[in-house]
Amino acid sequence: MRIVLQKVSEASVTVGSAVVSQIKHGYMLLVGIGTDDKLEDIDKLSKKILTFRGFDDDAGYGWKRNISEVDGEILCVSQFTLMARTSKGTKPDFHLAQRGELANELYGQFMDKLKAGLGDDKVQNGVFGAMMSCKLTNEGPVTIIFDSKA
């Protein structure tokens, strides 16, 4: 399982012409589920995201506070392309990306764990499998890669 976390001041997902979800300050998460991922991968990375100290303290010292300590929100979007292998050739190889119902099930469990930790109203979702336009403002920028196998 891989996650690209971007620290945002705002982020939204639009499908067609409808804004389906939006947050103010917090994390935009792009989430890739792999063919060999299980509940323990979901467990590991949901804990990691909720406890990750991605925010400064009041004195401006970095990496001090986590998402709930700054009353932040999370916008989560499923992104199988994160599991691409790119070392050979010019086309991405997606054999390690879990797809369809299996991916959606694990992704749903990941969302449930984030909501359990942060509160339902603080965790937004894209539309699994839809063509989405993800608008965001990455402040810093701050972008962190999490990998459950690392």
Place this chain on the structure above:
Amino acid sequence: MRIVLQKVSEASVTVGSAVVSQIKHGYMLLVGIGTDDKLEDIDKLSKKILTFRGFDDDAGYGWKRNISEVDGEILCVSQFTLMARTSKGTKPDFHLAQRGELANELYGQFMDKLKAGLGDDKVQNGVFGAMMSCKLTNEGPVTIIFDSKA
């Protein structure tokens, strides 16, 4: 060296209140340089980005055309946080991230290779080391992680 590529319909970098760079359709690249990276890593990933078939063909089949074949642009931003190790604890460990002049030099060489391949006017940059607001619209979304050590 790590790159997070996001396929965008627009992207810009603002420092303070000034928009310092912006592109329309193409790639937003967040680029992390590691302490053990050399020119060969720069060479490898610049070739990979320029030849990567991230775009559909006219019939809508995916992964067929590269950035120059679709007359796309690249907005590149230095992002040392991509080299963070996150497996232990709740704070990112940046010991593997190259910093300062050494990072800036390799990053500059990476930019030069992209420009040589795509044309100077098609490759934009952030401001190395500055606090930047990176606005983007990731279409799909499509996000790919490239790692020169993979």
